[in-house]
Amino acid sequence: MTHRIWNFQAGPAMLPTEVMEEAAKDFCDYKGAGMSLMEMSHRDKTFQGILDEASLHLRRLLEIPENYGVVFFPGGASLQFSCVPLNWLGEEEFADFSLTGVWATKALEEALEFNPLCQSVFLGKNSKFTEIPSLTDNDLHPKAKYLHITSNNTIYGTRYSKFPDVSVPLVADMTSELLSRPVPWNKFQVVFAGAQKNIGPSGLTVVIYNKDLLPKKSRKIPKLMDYRLMEENGSLYNTPPTFSIYIALLVFRWLERKGGIPWIEKENERKAALLYDFLQECPFFDLPVPKEHRSIMNVVFTTKNGLDEAKLLSELEKNGFSGLKGYRTIGGFRASIYNAMPFEGVQALVDFLRDFTRTRA
Numbered sequence: 427m428t429h430r431i432w433n434f435q436a437g438p439a440m441l442p443t444e445v446m447e448e449a450a451k452d453f454c455d456y457k458g459a460g461m462s463l464m465e466m467s468h469r470d471k472t473f474q475g476i477l478d479e480a481s482l483h484l485r486r487l488l489e490i491p492e493n494y495g496v497v498f499f500p501g502g503a504s505l506q507f508s509c510v511p512l513n514w515l516g517e518e519e520f521a522d523f524s525l526t527g528v529w530a531t532k533a534l535e536e537a538l539e540f541n542p543l544c545q546s547v548f549l550g551k552n553s554k555f556t557e558i559p560s561l562t563d564n565d566l567h568p569k570a571k572y573l574h575i576t577s578n579n580t581i582y583g584t585r586y587s588k589f590p591d592v593s594v595p596l597v598a599d600m601t602s603e604l605l606s607r608p609v610p611w612n613k614f615q616v617v618f619a620g621a622q623k624n625i626g627p628s629g630l631t632v633v634i635y636n637k638d639l640l641p642k643k644s645r646k647i648p649k650l651m652d653y654r655l656m657e658e659n660g661s662l663y664n665t666p667p668t669f670s671i672y673i674a675l676l677v678f679r680w681l682e683r684k685g686g687i688p689w690i691e692k693e694n695e696r697k698a699a700l701l702y703d704f705l706q707e708c709p710f711f712d713l714p715v716p717k718e719h720r721s722i723m724n725v726v727f728t729t730k731n732g733l734d735e736a737k738l739l740s741e742l743e744k745n746g747f748s749g750l751k752g753y754r755t756i757g758g759f760r761a762s763i764y765n766a767m768p769f770e771g772v773q774a775l776v777d778f779l780r781d782f783t784r785t786r787a
């Protein structure tokens with residue numbers, strides 16, 4: 427048996443053990459090829475098959491419409507903070523940003539480098555990023571081309587349980603939740619997600635966008651950031667992160683085998699409810715985020731009534747629960763319970779916290 431602890435890290439995050447074991451089995455000798463997939467040409471038909479199948483599975487899992495492109499980008503989610511304005515805005519145009527946390531704030535900062543009129547339409551800082559706004563057209567600039575949102579805020583543990591009802595298309599950073607619930611595609615012109623939370627290894631980003639809405643190229647775009655070029659080349663303009671795409675495919679297959687999005691959404695809700703309900707009732711914990719805005723992927727909590735945070739953290743580590751320290755600037759605790767975290771992992775954490783607060787607090 428492989429030694430695995432309960433890993434609640436926000437990202438890179440745990441992957442399904444089944445996926446890791448399968449990849450390990452084929453690591454040195456990929457299905458009799460006598461070499462690792464990592465050592466194989468990205469132009470080889472073996473890799474082409476993996477790429478095609480990965481994109482097919484993703485389309486099926488998320489019910490992505492035909493007219494949406496699926497591109498595997500290098501560079502992480504943060505690269506999309508510059509790709510999106512460069513591809514979707516002309517030099518004189520601008521977009522609105524809902525600043526519900528660090529990632530949207532960074533996206534706006536980056537967009538301002540290229541399109542100085544971009545603006546924020548919600549400042550979550552005023553409520554310590556515990557709130558999600560219900561934005562309407564009245565909140566937006568009438569000439570804004572799109573509204574950028576972070577659908578799930580990894581650091582603060584909030585999410586849009588309903589997506590904004592506005593007439594401009596949405597651009598959504600879904601890094602910490604893609605594949606955890608269905609996506610109502612008609613609202614979105616671009617959805618992107620860095621792989622390391624819910625999909626696979628870091629350095630790979632999945633970008634899904636409405637090809638009909640992509641404006642004609644009107645400015646200089648570096649080739650590797652050009653949606654059209656990347657799509658026309660089937661994510662193979664240059665050497666893509668081949669091994670990461672392979673692991674992503676194994677994750678997609680795993681999810682499909684288990685029952686797809688309908689199954690995982692229920693499972694995620696069950697996990698989150700178990701943890702939130704316990705934290706809500708236990709007199710030693712506080713939940714900073716109001717119920718209606720709580721993320722089901724990242725559960726943020728703090729201690730109260732004299733429960734020693736540092737002691738609890740070190741006891742958790744000693745007992746095989748890793749990655750629970752809150753984000754460096756906000757402290758407290760954060761349990762990231764992405765798709766790969768099984769219900770038993772959350773149950774084990776709740777049992778440990780219950781026992782700890784009863785006997786050692």
Ligand SMILES: *Cc1c(COP(=O)(O)O)cnc(C)c1O
Pocket residue numbers: 437501502503504505529576578579580599600601602620621623629
């Ligand atoms: C982790 C994260 C990012 C950053 O991803 P990189 O791949 O490191 O650029 C961006 N947005 C969200 C919502 C995240 O959770």
